[in-house]
Amino acid sequence: MIAFDNVAYSYGGAELLSEVSLRLTPGSFHFLTGPSGAGKSTFLKLCYAELLPTAGQVTIFDREVRSLDRDEVARMRRRVGVVHQDCQFLDHLPIAANVTLPLAVSGRDTGAQDLADLLGWVGLGHLADALPPSLSGGERQRAAVARAVITSPDIVLADEPTGNLDWEMSLRLLTLLVELNRMGKTILIATHDLNLIRTAKQQVAARVLRIKDRRIQLAGADL
């Protein structure tokens, strides 16, 4: 589904990531962990061609990312839902409009019932008309999950989705991501939160990737 072959990435200076070779297979559940500044967000951006590797090959849905033209990148991105670290909502639009934005920009519509079902699933049915600044951190993150999955993506990437949440809210968010995985979606979550990883591993066969010394390795069972 996503394959890295001997990938390196540098923002211009020294390499941040080197010799990264790994596969995210369909239906898998991965965490990505590592110290602040290690390159977790950068790795996620390589997974949806927001960044192109400076060496090696990244293949998404069987296509090497450098071979994709602009339309093909746009089509590929509809199959990858991203929960961004800072949510990035349009504050003047209600939550319902923010959540459906990825469909609206590609000229598609959402059935009212589908939208109501989706907002109900993330526990925001009562906040469809609310503006983003009035939501709590946990509500914003759940809206971000709804927005990431409105296009029915095959893969969901989440960048520190529980970063500012208390434990109860973190668990609620984790439950949504585990449910998505049970629906067959491939999940990758970048997080510092080792408790979240341990809790997830009791619910799902999650594997843990760790960035260390610019390489990404599969962590042992100790996590």
Ligand SMILES: Nc1ncnc2c1ncn2[C@@H]1O[C@H](COP(=O)(O)OP(=O)(O)OP(=O)(O)O)[C@@H](O)[C@H]1O
């Ligand atoms: N656009 C950019 N230009 C130059 N350097 C960048 C850019 N984006 C990120 N970096 C640097 O690359 C390094 C890795 O950043 P990245 O955001 O991928 O790390 P991270 O592991 O996600 O960190 P955190 O856990 O703090 O979010 C950092 O040192 C960062 O300052």
